[in-house]
Amino acid sequence: MKSVKKLPLTDKCYHWTHLGEVPWDLQKYWQQRYTIFPYYDDGIYMTEDAWYGVTPEPVAINLVYDLVGFINPDKRTVIDMFAGVGGNAISLAMATEEDGYTPRFDKVIAIELDASTLACAQNNANIYGVADKITWVLGDSFKFVELLTKSPNQLGEDLRVDIATTAIFASPPWGGPGYRTDEIFDLSTMEPYNLAALHETYKIMDHALYLPRTSDLRQIAKLVPDGVKIDVVQYCVEGASKAMVAYIPAATEKPASEMPDHSMS
Known part of the structure; x- marks a missing residue:
């Protein structure tokens, strides 16, 4: 598996510049385009599916701020497991140290399975001036982690990162409309990847999971040993909750009494 350079838009x-161009089921999302990407008119490109899952820019900025606060300063690499059209990867690449100038991450890796979606992400990151600060991967993020942990020599040299100094951000597809109507969303039914599959893959590193706003907190709490608390944050835009993010520390063999105590938010 290797990184890719600029892919062509397809x-x-x-x-879209006029409402009449937009499929009817996407029109409400397109009307929120300046919340999603304030620089939309500068040439932001999206696939149809991306409108359902893209993280609005105010949320992306805040969750990156929280991620930086959650992880240790020695975590210098971050992997966006489901890059989509780039909303989160852009904010990760733009994150800075307290001086406002020094990049917080030495490397941002953005992985996306669909070529058209990744082409949009690269285009959008270029508009924000950070396309060259992101290492782009066209492929399966689960396969990436498998190679990173078991066969790193099968990865391109620029993808062989140190697990000990790497954190994960994952905004997976949620699958189906259930999360919109369920009072409490069952994360074991999330498709195509449920909560258990995601955590099992990512648990060797600190990881943040972007989940439906009504996700079952009891299921999230069961991911960590007794005595360990995790941060779970609801993110809102204009007073409406859009999603929650669970910030989960890497698994450790240490006894619970020696493990960090992450307060619940």
Whole structure:
């Protein structure tokens, strides 16, 4: 598995400028385009599916701020496991130290399975001036982690990162409309990847999971040993909750009494 340079936009990449161009089921999302990407008019491109899952920029900025506060300063690499059209990867690449100038992360890796979606992400990151600060991967993020942990020599040299100094951000697809209507969303039914599969893959590193706003907190709490608390934050735009993010420390063999106590938010 290797990183990729700039991919060409395809006929599945769209920059709609008039409501009449937009499929009816996406029109409400397109009308929120300046919340999602304030620089939309500068040439932001999206695939149709991306409108359902893209993180609005105010949320992306805040969750990166929280991620930086959650992880240790020695975590200098971050991997965006589901890059989509780049909303979170852009904010990760733009994150700075307290001086406002020094990049917080030495390396940002953004992985996306669909070529058209990744082409949009690269285009959008270029608009924000950070395309060259992101290492782009076209492929399966689960396969990436498998290679990183078991066969790193099968990864390109620029992808062989130190697990001990790497954190994960994952905004997986949620699958189906259930999360919108369920009072409490069952994360074991999330498709195509449920909570257990995600955590099992990522638990060797500090990781943040971007989940439906009504996710079952009891299921999230069961991911960590007794005595360990995790941060779970609800993110809102204009007074409406959009999602929650669970910040989960890497698994450790230490007894609970020696493990860090992450307060619940």
